[in-house]
Amino acid sequence: MKFTVGVKSADEARYFLENGADELYCGLAGLLNNRLPRENLPGVSGAEEIIRLAGKKRVFLAVNEIVPAKLYGPALDILKGLRRRGLFGVILRDPAFLAFLRAEKFSLYVTLSTLALCFNRGALEFFGRLGINRLVLPMQLMPENAGSLLKNKFGIETEVFCQRLYYGVNVDSMCFLPCPQTAESGSRKFPDFTCLLPFKCRGGEFRMPMPGPEYMMNAFYDFYHGCADYVKIARWPNTLRQADLFHKVRYLVKLLEKGASRKLFVHEGLKIDSKPLEYGKSFTFRPAGPASRRA
């Protein structure tokens, strides 16, 4: 299982490459993707620098929102320019834009974003016809329902999250509740964390539920043994938190590589403190600096 790591800067790229990232991805300001604008690189030169730093390792550009028609031309120009510099692939969600790139005979490796609604073999076949090379499984698709996607007949590679440490309470692209990821003010006040709020309802208190840590550890064990090809460490506003996630997931993958039994793996995984990685605590914008290089 290889590590795909999202980065916001050359500093972060350097750090994660030195610490075992197998490939990187980034986003560009002005080219839509599913992160806060300030998590994107300000210009193409930033992406070029990351490609240069990565050397022979792969770099992807995230354009994982529905792309408006007026951006097709500029997006294609940027992708062509970056491909000349060594960009390996692009992360997409929009079937119309996928079809456009295919019609243009534009041959970058295509990863289908976790935001695309691809929960079954029929959906994979639909996107497969549009030429995808890899699928990032939706965060809410668990190995118990993902067998045909992990071992698909189209040769499409798969990428997963370590859900014990990184999980969306609702289907990511189909949640329109206030969220720190989309809060323009970045206030991080209570209303920005709807999915974490304690609600009152008839019969007592309610919190939007998520599966327990033991289930999640078992899920990651099953993804690994189900032959998921990559694990994703997503871009995050707070670099130290992202580095923390990266090292914790790396530890878990090492356990699996050493042949840990399910029982041992779950036992060890449950000792990991996931608190620092929870939504509310990790959405302070703190980009990479000297501190993160020491992390």
Place this chain on the structure above:
Amino acid sequence: MEKALLSGRLAPPPAALKGFTRLVAGSEYCQNKLPDLKTLAALRRRAPVTLATSILTDEGLAAVSALISAAFRRDLIDEVIVNDWGLLQPLKKLTGLALSAGRLLCVELSVAEPGWTKKFLLEYGITSAETDDKKMAERLKALGLEISWHAPHAFKAVTTYCPFEKHFKAKCGFSCEGRALKLKNPHLKKPLLLVEKVYLTPDASVKPPAGISRLVVRGKGF
């Protein structure tokens, strides 16, 4: 304008149908909340039936495809609401079955490049769309789609992890049946409503915008 009652998995009492000329069975948000053929037959005796479907796992896709195929052959349904890309191909062979893009699929289709979207709609025979959002309704109308307006609750978020039974499985005990949780928190201006696997707000106007073909109302207890 046609008026439809969202009835879920079970047949509503006859009195609940007063004023409605169509029934929308099933769910746009939970793959488990499917009526069986017997229920669909009972519904069909009262009014034309649309079957709503959700995001699907492999198991859900197989179950939904089989149900649709059997129900359409018996003339129990004449329309399906689709929210999963993977369901479109199996439905292509059912000539004469009307297809409507569901509220989740419309999030994508309403903003994708219109040229591609029109070709896509034509290829799969999608002629209408479900929405509770006025701006989205305008964009969907511009694509040539008939609009079904859902009121009074607007879609806000969906999960595939059942909030009532806490699992991802394609089979369940229907613990959500007849339950709607009103969720309040002082930080939110309006309460959320949890039904099935969806969080809704009371935001969709009961008075639909102009040019709407159908009004879909959620039945009490469904």
